[in-house]
Every structure is written in structure tokens, then in C-alpha cells.
Amino acid sequence: MLGHSVTILLIEDNIAEARLLQEYLQQAESKQFSLVHVKRLGDALNALRHNNYDVILLDLTLPDSQGLSSLSLLIEQSPSIPIVVLTNTNDEDLAIEAVRQGAQDYLVKRQVNVHVLVRALCYAIERKQTLESLRILNKSLENRVEESTAELVKAQEINQFKSDFVSMFSHDIRNPLNTILLAAGLLQDNEEKLSQEKKHSHFQMIRSAIKNMAQLLDEVSFIGKADAGRLQCDLVAVDLEAFCRQLVEESQLVIKDKQIKVIFNFPQPLEPILLDESLFRHILANLLGNAIKYSHPGGQVKLELFNQEKTVTLKIQDSGIGISIEDQKQLFQPFHRGDNVGGISGTGLGLAIVKKCVDAHEGEIFVDSEVGVGTTVTVIFPKI
Incomplete structure (x- = not known):
């Protein structure tokens, strides 16, 4: 006010x-x-x-x-x-x-009259301030996009990749920007006609779109840091079994919403191993999130840990839509998504981030998938 x-x-x-x-x-x-x-x-x-x-x-x-x-x-x-x-x-x-x-x-x-005049003046100022704030926010986001893009492509020597990246990034960020502009326009042009519930709904749309853009920018920034060689790996002792169970618990809302059954298979006792906890969270969160997201409602996700002499293996298996042989060739490229994902939302950055995190641990990652049958992702961590 x-x-x-x-x-x-x-x-x-x-x-x-x-x-x-x-x-x-x-x-x-x-x-x-x-x-x-x-x-x-x-x-x-x-x-x-x-x-x-x-x-x-x-x-x-x-x-x-x-x-x-x-x-x-x-x-x-x-x-x-x-x-x-x-x-x-x-x-x-x-x-x-x-x-x-x-x-x-x-x-x-x-x-x-007095009331009409004062109300019109005050509302005009407040509306303009809101639009100006959105303009500044959009400009700030554009600057962050430019910085993230520059950071990512700096380490790339292939001009075609740069062109593809800019094109795909612009496409992915345009949807939330359009949502912000649409909701702001509706609030501006129809403020007196809208109910409080509708106004609240439009503001929620704006906040959600901004959150989606921030997430996309963070993911791009992460890829950029990795490609620029600035991804640090700070090793600490991690209890993998407890970590996996905790992350599944944190995903219960979406698991219950899709009625997914999560099965654990930890056949051998595991001693804590040295990992970067933040990078491992990226690995597990993205792989588990993909397994849930691309599973059919009522499907099943299996999470397994195997202890070997010199390595620990993490395996996540789903019975979802699967990945074609052709798409598997580009699976870890930023922004690449399979032809069969349909209307399932995603940025195409998750597996690229997983690959960078696995590489930081000097580990290995393998994907075995069949369209219509499901996907199994295997990550092998060396014991250090």
C-alpha cells in the first residue's frame, strides 16, 4: 500500500x-x-x-x-x-x-466522486508497481539466462551444440514466462471483476512459474559449473541404505499420487562409504524421480544396493514407458528427451546432471531400457 x-x-x-x-x-x-x-x-x-x-x-x-x-x-x-x-x-x-x-x-x-477518484489513483499506482516489479524480475531472469548460457557454452567447442542449447533453453523457459505475462495481464485488465479466489489463483500461477524458471536456471548453472571444471567433490561417510529410504520418504506425495509401489532390495549389510552427499542426492533424486515420473499409474519401482569388494552398486528399475535405442545414444546430452515422453513435463537436464555427478566420483553409469517394458539404471561407485 x-x-x-x-x-x-x-x-x-x-x-x-x-x-x-x-x-x-x-x-x-x-x-x-x-x-x-x-x-x-x-x-x-x-x-x-x-x-x-x-x-x-x-x-x-x-x-x-x-x-x-x-x-x-x-x-x-x-x-x-x-x-x-x-x-x-x-x-x-x-x-x-x-x-x-x-x-x-x-x-x-x-x-x-471522492471515493472513485482516490481508489482509481491508488489502484493505478499499485498496478503499475506490480507490473514494474515483474518487468524487473523478467529482466533479471533474462540476465541470469545469459550468464548461465555463457557459462555453459564456454567449455564447448562445437558451435552446433551452442545453437541447439540456446534454442531448447528458450523454448523451455518461454512457457513459464508466458504464464507470468498471461496471469499479470488478467490481473491488470480484470481486477475489479475477479473474485479474491481468482486473484489468489493467478498469483499462485505466477509464483509457480517463477519457481519453475528458477529450477531450470539452477540446473543449467549446475551443468555449466561441471563443464567448466568447477564441480567440487567433498567426500564424507554416507549411509547409503538410510539415505535411499529417506529420499523415498521425501517423495511420498508423488508416489502416493501415482499409486507407485517402491520395493527395496538391500541383500548385504553396507558400511558407510565415502561420497559427496550433495552430488549423491542429485544422482538419487533424479534417477528416483525419473523412475516415478515415467512409470504408469499403479506401477512398480525397485531400488537395490549391492556391496562388492571394491565397489558399491546402486540399481533403480521401473516398469514405465522405456527409452528407445536411438534415444539412448543421446541420453546424457543436456535438454535431450525421448520421442515417447508425450505430455510428461521435464527439462531434459536430469540425466545430464546425474552423469556429471557420477563422473565426479569416478564412477560408471549404465542404462538398460526397452520401450513399453521399462528402464533399469545402474550406477557403480568405487570404494575409496
């Missing part, structure tokens, strides 16, 4: 109308308003160059400007200042078009 006095630039050639609006603002109890009145668009543009304003009240009929040309010039000079259009009764269609072109609201002069 606004917590300071509100400075208004009123562009109105009718002195009587201007005085009436000033009287309304003086009557407002909840806010303190300061109004600067000019009669011409040229004077308004000059005032904007030398002073700061919180909101503009614009009459669309001025001596030196007519209709929407005033609006476009004001937006061009001061894009961050919200504009509320003032219109006569018979100009309402023009005012609606002004809102489509960037004005935050419009007021029909004969219908204005």
Missing part, C-alpha cells in the same frame, strides 16, 4: 474541471495528495523532465494534442508513471482503447 503523499500531474485544459478534481482530493481522508495542474501536453512533458510524479491524470482532449497521441507521448517519456485517463461520457470507447494501449485506468468525468 502507498505510505507517502501522492504527487499528481493533472493535464486538463478545463479550469473548472481541474478545480473540481482538486476539491475532491482535498476532501480525501485516507491519503495526502499534491496536485500540479497544466493545461497543455507540451507543458506536461516539460514538467515530467524536471520533476517526479506518482501518477498522471490525463484529459484526452487538449489544445495541442487530441486522442491517444497524448498517451503514447507520455508513456514514451515516462514509462514507469501510471496514467489514468479522463473522459467525457460519449468518449468511453476511446478511454477503453487507451487502457489497452498502456493507461492503467479511466474515469468518466460526470461519474467521478
Whole structure:
């Protein structure tokens, strides 16, 4: 909410109308308003160059400007200042078009009172601030995308891979960006018509889309660090059996939602082995997540650990959609996804991350899969 006095630039050639609006603002109890009145668009543009304003009240009929040309010039000079259009009764269609072109609201002069005027000004400022915050966020995300992209492709010598990466990344990040823009547009254009429940739903959509973009950026950053040789492996003693059970427990919501049965097979007792706990979590979380995600509802996932003299083997088996022989050739390439995944969501980065983490442990990973039958992923860790 606004917590300071509100400075208004009123562009109105009718002195009587201007005085009436000033009287309304003086009557407002909840806010303190300061109004600067000019009669011409040229004077308004000059005032904007030398002073700061919180909101503009614009009459669309001025001596030196007519209709929407005033609006476009004001937006061009001061894009961050919200504009509320003032219109006569018979100009309402023009005012609606002004809102489509960037004005935050419009007021029909004969219908204005203290409450309507104050509410329109405050809502216009708040809406503009929300949109400005989203614009800054989008710009920040674009910068992070550029940084992550540069970090990833720096270590690559193949121009084709760079081209494919940029294309696929742009595609994957466009969906959440479009969700943000759509939800923000609905909130802006239909705020007074939307119920609180609908508003909450739109804000939830925005938050979820931002979370998805952040996750994608984190995954790309991880790949970039690995390719740049900056992936550290800090070894600690890890109880693999306890770790596996804990991660399955953390995945119970999605497991129950898909009615997946998880089977453990730990035939031999395991002593803790030296692993990087964070990297191992990436390995297990991605492999277990894929096994659940690509399994059919009511399917089965088997998680096994085998203790050998010099190695420990982790095996995760599912009875899901499987991977074709052709797709298996590119399985660990960033952004590669099988032709048969259909509408199942994913970034195509999970297995690439797993491969980097396994390599950091000087381990090995093997995939055995058949379309329509299922997939078994085997990871072998050396005992250090």
C-alpha cells in the first residue's frame, strides 16, 4: 500500500474541471495528495523532465494534442508513471482503447466522486508497481539466462551444440514466462471483476512459474559449473541404505499420487562409504524421480544396493514407458528427451546432471531400457 503523499500531474485544459478534481482530493481522508495542474501536453512533458510524479491524470482532449497521441507521448517519456485517463461520457470507447494501449485506468468525468477518484489513483499506482516489479524480475531472469548460457557454452567447442542449447533453453523457459505475462495481464485488465479466489489463483500461477524458471536456471548453472571444471567433490561417510529410504520418504506425495509401489532390495549389510552427499542426492533424486515420473499409474519401482569388494552398486528399475535405442545414444546430452515422453513435463537436464555427478566420483553409469517394458539404471561407485 502507498505510505507517502501522492504527487499528481493533472493535464486538463478545463479550469473548472481541474478545480473540481482538486476539491475532491482535498476532501480525501485516507491519503495526502499534491496536485500540479497544466493545461497543455507540451507543458506536461516539460514538467515530467524536471520533476517526479506518482501518477498522471490525463484529459484526452487538449489544445495541442487530441486522442491517444497524448498517451503514447507520455508513456514514451515516462514509462514507469501510471496514467489514468479522463473522459467525457460519449468518449468511453476511446478511454477503453487507451487502457489497452498502456493507461492503467479511466474515469468518466460526470461519474467521478471522492471515493472513485482516490481508489482509481491508488489502484493505478499499485498496478503499475506490480507490473514494474515483474518487468524487473523478467529482466533479471533474462540476465541470469545469459550468464548461465555463457557459462555453459564456454567449455564447448562445437558451435552446433551452442545453437541447439540456446534454442531448447528458450523454448523451455518461454512457457513459464508466458504464464507470468498471461496471469499479470488478467490481473491488470480484470481486477475489479475477479473474485479474491481468482486473484489468489493467478498469483499462485505466477509464483509457480517463477519457481519453475528458477529450477531450470539452477540446473543449467549446475551443468555449466561441471563443464567448466568447477564441480567440487567433498567426500564424507554416507549411509547409503538410510539415505535411499529417506529420499523415498521425501517423495511420498508423488508416489502416493501415482499409486507407485517402491520395493527395496538391500541383500548385504553396507558400511558407510565415502561420497559427496550433495552430488549423491542429485544422482538419487533424479534417477528416483525419473523412475516415478515415467512409470504408469499403479506401477512398480525397485531400488537395490549391492556391496562388492571394491565397489558399491546402486540399481533403480521401473516398469514405465522405456527409452528407445536411438534415444539412448543421446541420453546424457543436456535438454535431450525421448520421442515417447508425450505430455510428461521435464527439462531434459536430469540425466545430464546425474552423469556429471557420477563422473565426479569416478564412477560408471549404465542404462538398460526397452520401450513399453521399462528402464533399469545402474550406477557403480568405487570404494575409496
